[in-house]
Amino acid sequence: MALHRTPGALRLQDLPTVPLADRVLMADPQEFDVVYAINPHMTDGAGQLPLVAREEARRQWWCLREAIEELGVHVDVVPPLEGHPDLVFCANQALPIQEAITGGQPELIASHMASAERAAEVPHIVQFLRGLGYRAQALAGRDLKLEGMGDGLWHPGRRLLWAGVGPRSEEAAWAEVAARYDLEVALLDLVDPDFYHLDTALCLIDERTCLWYPGAFYAEGRALVESLFERPLAVPEDEARHGFACNAFSPDGRHVLIQRGNTKTGELLTEAGFEVLELETSEFMKSGGSVFCMKLHHGPLADAPLE
Numbered sequence: 001m002a003l004h005r006t007p008g009a010l011r012l013q014d015l016p017t018v019p020l021a022d023r024v025l026m027a028d029p030q031e032f033d034v035v036y037a038i039n040p041h042m043t044d045g046a047g048q049l050p051l052v053a054r055e056e057a058r059r060q061w062w063c064l065r066e067a068i069e070e071l072g073v074h075v076d077v078v079p080p081l082e083g084h085p086d087l088v089f090c091a092n093q094a095l096p097i098q099e100a101i102t103g104g105q106p107e108l109i110a111s112h113m114a115s116a117e118r119a120a121e122v123p124h125i126v127q128f129l130r131g132l133g134y135r136a137q138a139l140a141g142r143d144l145k146l147e148g149m150g151d152g153l154w155h156p157g158r159r160l161l162w163a164g165v166g167p168r169s170e171e172a173a174w175a176e177v178a179a180r181y182d183l184e185v186a187l188l189d190l191v192d193p194d195f196y197h198l199d200t201a202l203c204l205i206d207e208r209t210c211l212w213y214p215g216a217f218y219a220e221g222r223a224l225v226e227s228l229f230e231r232p233l234a235v236p237e238d239e240a241r242h243g244f245a246c247n248a249f250s251p252d253g254r255h256v257l258i259q260r261g262n263t264k265t266g267e268l269l270t271e272a273g274f275e276v277l278e279l280e281t282s283e284f285m286k287s288g289g290s291v292f293c294m295k296l297h298h299g300p301l302a303d304a305p306l307e
């Protein structure tokens with residue numbers, strides 16, 4: 001295993017192939033609201049919390065769920081947790097690790113959230129995933145921050161983890177994950193507060209292609225992305241910063257679900273041969289998240305029931 005910050009030692013073609021994830025976890029949005037501020041998007045210019053139209057938020061959540069299901073992907077739904085408005089951003093509470101990597105039962109690493117307000121979300125999500133067949137693991141370094149797939153992105157089809165280092169996840173946590181599972185880990189330091197999770201600045205579409213906002217990373221991180229993707233599609237700053245264009249999601253390497261109105265990003269994707277599916281997540285953007293944040297892409301689970 002190794003941690004990589006610069007290009008050169010890591011070649012994608014040398015890494016083992018792994019199956020693509022084939023399931024999605026979503027969390028019921030019943031409790032969603034903005035009642036505290038833990039990232040720069042959760043207040044306006046005057047420092048005020050935004051008002052959430054909760055019925056509209058539920059409608060937007062259902063549209064996302066239906067769009068994923070229409071692509072033939074099974075969606076598991078976690079029940080709400082009273083008093084926890086950010087549970088809906090269920091990419092954050094665990095890092096799933098498929099059996100092709102563990103060599104046995106699929107496992108998950110339980111997150112250690114940076115914000116106390118979100119701590120109770122972790123056992124709630126972990127318990128649900130255990131019911132699907134995951135074996136839960138914790139970091140030995142229990143004080144290390146780690147926020148699941150908010151900062152940990154599996155390279156499609158390869159045994160490689162992209163890992164964000166910044167306000168929500170620490171390098172030492174990723175080093176422990178890399179050692180435990182004998183992983184190659186590509187580290188990207190996040191340098192802009194608006195891009196507080198890696199999934200706000202980098203979207204992995206297929207083995208060759210990503211969406212990204214280069215300004216969220218140091219020069220060495222930019223070089224690493226460019227060395228490992230044949231088609232790194234650079235998103236314009238306004239669409240990345242204000243339209244959450246990099247918080248998109250491709251469940252199959254062909255279709256890309258993305259916040260409505262990111263016109264230039266949509267053109268990049270269309271020209272590259274992808275089908276763009278625009279969705280409205282404006283209510284959730286008030287809390288600093290969009291499409292990718294609202295689901296956990298996981299599996300495959302050989303013995304899991306498909307209801």
